[in-house]
Amino acid sequence: MNEETKSGQIFDLPTLKRLYKFVKPYQKQFFLLIGVIIVSAVLSPLLPLLIKYTVDGPIAERNLGGLLTMMALMVATLVLRGIVQFSNTYLSGWLGQNVIMDVRMQVYEKIISLRLKYFDNTPVGRLVTRTISDVETLSDVFSEGMAAIVGDILQLILIIGVMFYTDWKLSLVSLSMIPLMLFSTYVFKEKIKDSFNEVRAAVANLNTFVQEHISGMNIVQIFSNEDQEYRKFVDINTKHRKAHIRSILYYSVYYPVADVISSAGIGLIVWYGANQIMDLQMSFGTVLAFVMFNNLFFMPIRQLADRFNTLQMGIVSTDRILKILDTDEITPNTGTHIPGKVEGSVAFENVWFAYNDEQYVLKNINFSARSGETVALVGATGAGKSSVINILSRFYDINKGEIRIDDLPIKTYDLDALRRSIGIVLQDVFLFSDTIENNIRMGDQSITHDQIVEAAKLVGVHDFIERLPGGYTYNVRERGSSLSVGQRQLISFVRAMVHDPKILVLDEATSSVDSETETLIQQAIEKLMKGRTALVIAHRLSTIQEADKILVFDKGEIVESGSHAELLEKGGVYAELHKMQYKEVEKVNLD
Template sequence: MTKKKESIFDFVLFKRLFQYIKPYNSIFVGLFVLVIFLAGLSAATPYLTKDAIDKGIALNKPDTFLIYVIIMFAVLILQTVFQLGFIYYAAWLGQNLVKDVRTKLFNHLLKFKMKYYDNSSVGVLITRSVTDMERIADIFGQGLFMIFRDILTMLVVFGVMVYTNWKLSLIVLLMLPVLLYATRIFQKYMKKAFEEVRTEVSNLNSFVQERITGMKILQLFTREDTEYKKFKEINERHKKGWLKTVWYNSFFFPIADLASSVTIGLVAWYGGLNVVEGSVTKGVLVAFIMFIPMLFRPLRQIADKFNTLQMGMVAATRVFKVLDTTSQIDDTGNIVANHFKGNIKFDNVHFSYVDNETVLKGISFNVKEGETVAIVGATGAGKSTIINLLSRFYEIKGGNIYIDNTNIKDVTLASLRTQIAVVLQDVFLFADTILNNITLNYPEITEAQVHQAAKDIGIHDFILSLPNGYHYNVKERGVMLSSGQRQLISFLRAYVTNPSILVLDEATSSVDSYSEQLIQNATEKITKGRTSIVIAHRLATVKKADKIIVMDSGNIVEQGTHHELLKKENGYYKNLYEVQFLQEEVV
């Protein structure tokens, strides 16, 4: 295991990443062809310079010299054209590959259980979906192909050097092991440094995202100074992580430059003596002085590009970790529900969010078609858990849930959730128009249908009173609307889908009296004729329910109508009514 962690290059990971290149095989092969041509053209220029000096200048043949100059110019043009194509298509391949991986990742995230998001940082997931993806694109745009080009250039250049003069090549060869060893050590430490950097980037993104989202709470409780100090600590760790990479770079690159300069000096000294003696031509000496930077510079660039490659591989590891996470609800049902009558049955249902901390302790109840059932109880009794399980956002630990005598596990997830509309207490609106927040961009729902639905539940005039009406942009999380207005939009969103079953989770809490009246009217309209489950908070909703289910600590302690439950001496509901609901009625 230790060896695998310390390996400089993860071939297993790269092989997996390579699978995404298959749709672009022609571009991939074309890039390798361009690399071969570029390597050959790089070595051609110094060699042509040698011949231009030895066969043109040395022999005093200006025409021959001019021919070589023209050839070198043509080589330069070709090299420029190939280089442009290489850089563009390497980046093109990287961006297309990342587009495919990002699409797969987002599709994977869409299918995760709610439990996964309960335990995950939004900032970290954003980093995986955005920042890490760009690092993966760099593997191909600035890493892999660049490294391959540099390695091939080094091999071609050294081959031409040996062919030109093996003695001078031997001097160059003596210095290469030093630089190769330094490069390997550099790569090893850089990998560790970049792993640390990516971790700190995720922490920084997560911290900033959460604090910006919760800025109102921070300011309400005057936590600005505390959070500022925490941010400074995280930012400091982030800085130190990056400074490690700078520190390693500051060591390696001067060593690489020094090795190149020393080699040029040795070749100039030894080659110069041989030029005097006549065993080496001036052209060969000039060519070698040109060759040496071409041999050492790619090695220096390989180390630099390896940094990019390492960052990409670290990012790919993190992205694939999310892709390998199996946290989906098992969608094995084969029944497509086009419509439910609305008969619901919970049969001895057990559930816990965390192991050994049971939330529902074997509850059983029935809801008949068209009934409105209210669920009441103290905070933490398990009320909201019931609606989460009905929509299969979580898997139950024991028992069964039926709709129209069909186990909901036998119904496809998409059709199940399409037939159940949920209005939550904490309404989430996207940074979009009211119309798009209502339809959620379903093409089947027309604007005319939305207008008619709004008139049906009595909120059409309210929407028209807003700037641009249905095309009013509510901004991120609907901040341009009050909580009551957001609630009304959520009611319309539920109603326009014409669901078979409606669930209202404390949908009338924390709103003003005017909005509450509109919501009560909307509630009466959208619950009429369809099965409805209401997590009750206000007295009016409870009193009108066909049945009230009273919960306490994960158990159903009472069931019945409002009047039936009030007749029970020392009943849980009666005590709740007298303590809470009667106070509201007095107010």
């Protein structure tokens, strides 16, 4: 069964125990809520009893003083019930909101600690649903689920007890409609559960479709596919509407049926009670009290179906949240070494790596880069170049072999310290919807504005930033959409420079820009690489001719290595790649 549509068990004790752990920091408020629920249940049958004693006592005896006393007691009861209902509503809501805030923070903290492999196999929309929608469902568990069910059941028990204490024969008459009410409630519960599952599946499909197509809107419009995609959306939205209408239909049928059953119970009470009154076997106040008892009794039964469904959905959401919290797909921080100073030498020794099982994308990789050296990685797409970045920073862990920085295995380094010592500039630069300054600082408050300006001047983008509205406070919008590819790339260089890593990785840093911007970027790269160990991945061989060493990758293996001149002299794979690119450049120039 699809994870989005499966239903949970109401009394899933292991999950409920885990859920209670989230409540533990708020035990005082939780037990206070239980106390309020108990008081509320005790007060429920009190008003009908007071009315019975008022009708049979002061009213029947024409005792004005006694009537005023009973009226005062009823007013006090109503005021107390109002206070208790307020406390119940506020405490359950307060508890729910505090718990879901804590859970949401735990889920997000877990998500940002997960290794990239997890995100490769998990849709982003699902993680968003877990963090937002599923966590929000837990609020309903506290406000309308668990606590409310306890209160309803306790209220039913107390009302039945008071009814039998008052008149056992009339109690049996009142309760004669219970089997019919329970049957209709059970049928409604099962039907509404199925419709809720359909609604949940439809919402998940809507979320996935909208998120995916908004992200890929440029592709939709490039291929003039708007009408077709709109028709798909209409189809998904129609299924969502039908699922909702189905649930509305069940509610529309159930509540009138429940009211008819409840009214039939009142009719039986009045019929039987009237006969007893005429035979002088029962007082009018008792019959009136039982009419009120009937309404108080059947109301929680009608609500229980909804309560149980809310609790079921909460159990399912909790179970899905716990699966994220329990996942071990995190990069273990196996090391404790925090170097005072990183020299920057890098060595790969017999490294084998696979994203999935034994399908190796890197096979027996051996190379080294001394501190301050520039090593270029070239080869066809899919040859394994980018995988070198992923395993150097431990975004993924290798299967066999050893990677060393300054002659120490990278697993001996503290993970944060390791990643702080490596600066990565990717081809597809990601900027958050925030200011330029915050995108450069990336949360490191020790980096001052003056340092950012100095780094921007070194890279050569200070003037461009100053021309923007607000300068360094300019909001670049989602993914930096208000900037060009080259501008985003240059800002990423400033980001790398201001964090001052000793090891620098450049992944296709100039592959998507025009010649003029490429010149600016090349100048920025030269300044950025100065005094640093650099691993440069490039398709344009003209950009890495000055590298100290060039590694040629093919199908996950290093097939050639050497300087630009040495590799050309060999006349192998690199020479062939160089020859092909030279012809392409000549062709472009001729055109």
